[in-house]
Amino acid sequence: MFTRYSVFLAAVALLGAPALAPAADPFAETAEKANKKLVKVFGAGGFQRINNYGTGIVISKEGHVLTVASQLLDTTALVVHLYDGQRLPAQVIVTEPFLDVALIKIRPEGKKLDEPTGLDLDYFDFEAAAKRPPAAPGDWILAMSNTFEIALRDEPLSVQRGVVSAYTKMAGRRGIFEFPYTGDVYVVDAITNNPGAAGGALLNRKGELLGIIGREIKNTLTETWMNYAIPVGGKVDVKEKTITKDKDGKEIEGEKVTTISMPEFVSLAMQGKYKPVKRTDVIGQGGYHGIVFVPNVVERTPAFIEDVVPGSPADKAGLRPDDLVSFVDGEPVVSIKAFDEFIKKHTRTGSKIRLEVRRGETLQPIEVELGAHPPKPSKPMPPGPPTVTTPPKK
CATH class of the missing domain: 2.40.10.120 (Thrombin, subunit H)
Incomplete structure (x- = not known):
């Protein structure tokens, strides 16, 4: 003899448990x-x-x-x-x-x-x-x-x-x-x-x-x-190079440590007051690399390499034509002009720069030790009268 309870159990077995309202996933x-x-x-x-x-x-x-x-x-x-x-x-x-x-x-x-x-x-x-x-x-x-x-x-x-x-x-x-x-x-x-x-x-x-x-x-x-x-509370200690001159005018390199944090960056940047950690500026034309870029025809011409001077620092480091310079020392290279300005402001003979170049479908890390600029060719002599050589008498 079936009771109401046994009928209920049978229905549950056949049809499943009564549907419950789905709980919202937090x-x-x-x-x-x-x-x-x-x-x-x-x-x-x-x-x-x-x-x-x-x-x-x-x-x-x-x-x-x-x-x-x-x-x-x-x-x-x-x-x-x-x-x-x-x-x-x-x-x-x-x-x-x-x-x-x-x-x-x-x-x-x-x-x-x-x-x-x-x-x-x-x-x-x-x-x-x-x-x-x-x-x-x-x-x-x-x-x-x-x-x-x-x-x-x-x-x-x-x-x-x-x-x-x-x-x-x-x-x-x-x-x-x-x-x-x-x-x-x-x-x-x-x-x-x-x-x-x-x-x-x-x-x-x-x-x-x-x-x-x-x-x-x-x-x-x-x-x-x-x-x-x-x-969000991250911070980092940055070592900055300092350059001073002694009494004889000789440059002396030093170092100082600056701590920068995410909260400080966000707060000052939103007010338009944040100044990135400054790299040491170097007065002069910067170090020599030997890279020949494509013609700089627009404001933001990408830094594609057209040629590399044989025997130059770039050549020794393994840079090739058609490489695209994407980063220099961790900073994006937005154009040929930006790369040139970086070299002039932040490098000298003997400086090492860290490049990331796009080569084909890969990003290649390359370190270049900059050299001294080669001497400019002397001004050619103006053409003169042809030299006539008199044959010796027999």
Whole structure:
């Protein structure tokens, strides 16, 4: 004899348990809110496999955006896509290579950089974020970015979930060169080392900003790609060369240490008062490299090498025609003019410069030790009457 309870159990067995209302995923809600505070950044690149896309973090309602300092910013046609699909121009305010970050500002059409933008964007409070204690190993995180350019216009950014593996000092390199930022970083177990991810946000499970996803680099100890983010409170000690003269006028090189931090950079940069750590200027024509660039016909002619003087420092270092000089000492090379100015201001005979050149489909690290400029050829003698040689008499 069946009871009502046994009939109910039979129905459950056949049809399954009564449907329950699906619980909202807290991570999904966090990502949806954070997506409104991030932008897709588009700029220089798009040729020879140099990516022209990345990510940025909105840090003011007026449209200040924190991103990484890369070749992406080397353009006068920088563009961002907001979460709602708006496509707006942007402009670089300042970069700091030693922190590997840059501040850009969205600048709607018809607006000057110092004018109110009229925007009212959702944003991360960077000052508040920098005052929070750092996340600890084992804490859950979300990494949000435009990895692989999956998102355009109003499409949501990619989201990765993971944990903080370590909070440790950076020991990374790009090619054969050490990475300029040597402060603390979050190492995460999510694979964030992807094209387009740099400039994205690392968040805790509440959606609070922890750090900015860094560029693609390798660990100097393990030779493996690093999945990391620079903390909002990150700082780095920078050694600056100083040059003084003794009583005889002889130059004496010294060194001083300056500490710079992310909070200081953001605060001063948003006020237009940040000055990047200054390199030591050298008076003169700089060191000699022996690179012959393509004709400099426009304001931003890319630094393509047309020829290399045989036996010159560039030749000895292995530079070739058709190489594109992309970085010098960690700074993007926006044009031939910019490269020439760097050489004149910051180098001398014997200086070593670290170049990253685009060769075919790869980025090659090359170190060049600059030499002394060869003497200019003397002015040729004006042509005179032909010399007549009288044959000897027999």
